[in-house]
Amino acid sequence: MSKPPGKSLSPSGSRILPTSVSQVGTITKYELVNYFKSRRFFILLAIGLIISGIFTGLVAYLGVSKVAPCPPSTCSSPVLAFYSFWWGSSIAFVIVLSGIFFGGDAISGEFQNKTGYFLVANPLRRSSIYIGKWLGALTASLMVLAIYAAITVGNGLYYFGANVPYQFAESLSFSILYLIAVLGFTFFFSSLFKSSSMSILVTAILFLFAFSLIQLIVSGLVQIEPWFIITYGSGIIGNVLMDTYPTTQPIRGPGGRDSTTFAATIPEGIAILVAYFFATAILGLVLFERKEFT
Amino acid sequence: MNSPSIEAVNLSKRYGSFLALSNLSLKIEGSKCVGFLGPNGAGKTTTLKIFTDMIRASEGKALINGIDVHLNKKKALSSVGSLIESPEIYPSLTPREALSMVSDIRGLPRAEKRKKIEEVVSEVKMEEWLDKKVGKFSKGMKQRINIAAALLSDPDVFLLDEPTTGLDPRGMAEVRDIVKSLKTRNRLIFMSSHLLNEVQDVCDEVAMIDHGKLLVYDTLSNVTSRASSDGGNIVDIELLRDIDERTVNDDITSLANVSSAERPDPRKIRIHFSGGVQNQERLLLDLANLKIGMISFHPSASALEDTYLRLIKDTL
Numbered sequence: 299m300s301k302p303p304g305k306s307l308s309p310s311g312s313r314i315l316p317t318s319v320s321q322v323g324t325i326t327k328y329e330l331v332n333y334f335k336s337r338r339f340f341i342l343l344a345i346g347l348i349i350s351g352i353f354t355g356l357v358a359y360l361g362v363s364k365v366a367p368c369p370p371s372t373c374s375s376p377v378l379a380f381y382s383f384w385w386g387s388s389i390a391f392v393i394v395l396s397g398i399f400f401g402g403d404a405i406s407g408e409f410q411n412k413t414g415y416f417l418v419a420n421p422l423r424r425s426s427i428y429i430g431k432w433l434g435a436l437t438a439s440l441m442v443l444a445i446y447a448a449i450t451v452g453n454g455l456y457y458f459g460a461n462v463p464y465q466f467a468e469s470l471s472f473s474i475l476y477l478i479a480v481l482g483f484t485f486f487f488s489s490l491f492k493s494s495s496m497s498i499l500v501t502a503i504l505f506l507f508a509f510s511l512i513q514l515i516v517s518g519l520v521q522i523e524p525w526f527i528i529t530y531g532s533g534i535i536g537n538v539l540m541d542t543y544p545t546t547q548p549i550r551g552p553g554g555r556d557s558t559t560f561a562a563t564i565p566e567g568i569a570i571l572v573a574y575f576f577a578t579a580i581l582g583l584v585l586f587e588r589k590e591f592t
Numbered sequence: 593m594n595s596p597s598i599e600a601v602n603l604s605k606r607y608g609s610f611l612a613l614s615n616l617s618l619k620i621e622g623s624k625c626v627g628f629l630g631p632n633g634a635g636k637t638t639t640l641k642i643f644t645d646m647i648r649a650s651e652g653k654a655l656i657n658g659i660d661v662h663l664n665k666k667k668a669l670s671s672v673g674s675l676i677e678s679p680e681i682y683p684s685l686t687p688r689e690a691l692s693m694v695s696d697i698r699g700l701p702r703a704e705k706r707k708k709i710e711e712v713v714s715e716v717k718m719e720e721w722l723d724k725k726v727g728k729f730s731k732g733m734k735q736r737i738n739i740a741a742a743l744l745s746d747p748d749v750f751l752l753d754e755p756t757t758g759l760d761p762r763g764m765a766e767v768r769d770i771v772k773s774l775k776t777r778n779r780l781i782f783m784s785s786h787l788l789n790e791v792q793d794v795c796d797e798v799a800m801i802d803h804g805k806l807l808v809y810d811t812l813s814n815v816t817s818r819a820s821s822d823g824g825n826i827v828d829i830e831l832l833r834d835i836d837e838r839t840v841n842d843d844i845t846s847l848a849n850v851s852s853a854e855r856p857d858p859r860k861i862r863i864h865f866s867g868g869v870q871n872q873e874r875l876l877l878d879l880a881n882l883k884i885g886m887i888s889f890h891p892s893a894s895a896l897e898d899t900y901l902r903l904i905k906d907t908l
Contacts, residue, residue, distance in 0.1 A: 315670050316699040324696040328682075328689070335684035335725075415679030416690070416741065419644040420697050421669035591646035591676075592607070 321422045325430025333438045342399045350449040377458045381466045386536035393477045394505040400435035401484030403494035410494045468538045475571045476532045482575040486582035523560045531570025596748035596780040597621040603652035612638045614804040627791030628784040630801040636784040640753045673742035674751040683727025687737045698745040712740040731758035752783040807903045816895035824866040826892035832885035834858035847878045
């Protein structure tokens with residue numbers, strides 16, 4: 299029998315399929331196409347541009363010294379104060395939004411919308427789908443992050459010239475690490491639920507309210523270092539832009555009450571983010587592998 | 593190359609205390625179409641989902657071309673085109689993009705991808721919609737694209753779960769024609785359906801299932817012969833012109849292997865005959881020689897329905 303067109307056959311007669319790595323690339327590519335064509339990417343980009351626009355307007359209207367004050371007695375670098383004000387105060391929010399937009403329903407949507415039926419019955423591993431979709435979400439998020447960073451640096455260049463502090467590069471690196479961890483986390487919740495709205499809602503509540511609240515209670519009231527909370531680890535993004543890196547130290551509050559303020563060191567912060575990524579991404583993958591399309 | 597095969601080995605599936613599939617053993621081999629029949633909740637979709645690794649069997653194995661689907665999904669499904677339930681495609685993608693994704697996953701050569709996509713889209717009569725967003729499509733249109741996706745890599749085995757769901761009568765007929773053409777291209781088609789006439793029209797063999805248990809797996813003619821009290825087969829004849837009672841009672845009843853004949857209306861005859869497909873061929877020739885204006889000759893759909901109802905009733 300002659301070989302029909304389009305059939306690549308192995309000696310045993312089964313089809314020669316692309317490698318799993320190649321299939322991951324295919325999933326990533328079409329995940330990105332889907333983000334672009336569903337306007338999801340552009341909506342998040344628009345939010346990033348609005349936030350950048352607000353900052354740009356504020357700095358232009360009030361002046362750098364008002365929005366990012368740097369009194370000589372306590373501050374040695376106005377440029378660092380500027381980047382801390384801009385990047386340090388907002389990037390975590392942009393990252394969390396990226397996680398919710400691109401990761402919130404990445405897996406749960408495959409079940410709820412039945413798009414998984416189109417994909418999963420093909421000859422590819424579920425891990426290829428999971429990793430491909432994760433890489434798609436990461437790539438889209440990195441694009442938004444890059445544009446946001448470019449606007450931040452553009453403003454910095456305008457006000458301070460080509461004097462970009464090296465701490466900004468550190469903070470940018472930690473932001474990317476935080477983004478990786480956030481996407482690992484959102485993919486875990488997305489694998490946990492079969493409902494898109496549920497996974498998005500839980501992720502949003504956790505990152506926008508719950509983690510901050512728990513961190514506040516644990517560190518402020520219970521006086522335990524909240525090393526187990528991802529947002530505590532992400533503190534290194536802003537801390538590295540401080541004039542002096544904050545440390546964990548006892549303080550005497552009003553009424554003579556002793557307490558401790560906690561700040562993750564850079565190695566601690568990196569360890570927390572890396573641990574969160576591996577734990578949640580692997581757990582999410584295991585859940586997706588085991589989940590049934592019933 | 594070996595002929596395509598699918599095999600369920602003591603396949604069971606439990607959902608808590610509910611047994612959706614009970615010790616199903618079934619081996620289908622060769623180029624043919626096998627209809628998979630059973631009432632709602634019988635276990636048809638569960639079986640097909642296990643064969644595509646969308647769910648895991650509680651016990652047993654699902655093999656495609658001898659390869660365990662769960663242990664080596666990628667290899668087992670490399671020569672399988674499937675349509676399970678009615679999959680949704682990302683609404684923002686066009687059929688060209690969705691099918692391009694499937695062809696990349698399945699490793700279709702880049703040079704042939706475009707041509708092959710246009711070919712399968714043409715086969716399901718969706719050429720005009722190739723570059724429109726799927727989100728705007730009706731259920732039937734999406735189902736056509738799903739069928740195109742199953743055809744894309746020219747697989748040896750097709751697992752189709754009620755493929756005509758959501759299609760209009762014309763679409764149903766087109767899908768039946770596609771399945772018939774697959775049979776001529778030496779493919780194995782395992783197709784679940786509620787439509788007995790559809791199975792009768794396109795399938796060579798029938799597997800019936802109820803309460804997760806296989807009731808029968810045999811050729812269509814053997815299964816339908818069970819409907820007849822004398823263990824024979826039934827064929828329905830349509831005529832171009834009226835036929836009188838005498839011709840039916842004398843000439844047709846006296847043909848070889850014919851046990852009885854009836855005339856439901858002047859242009860239709862129902863004939864009960866004994867034996868297998870050889871006798872069916874002989875009957876066809878004999879009827880043609882009678883020159884009674886025969887314009888169609890096909891196994892009775894009601895025979896399959898009778899068998900189906902009797903078997904399903906027996907399991908209640």
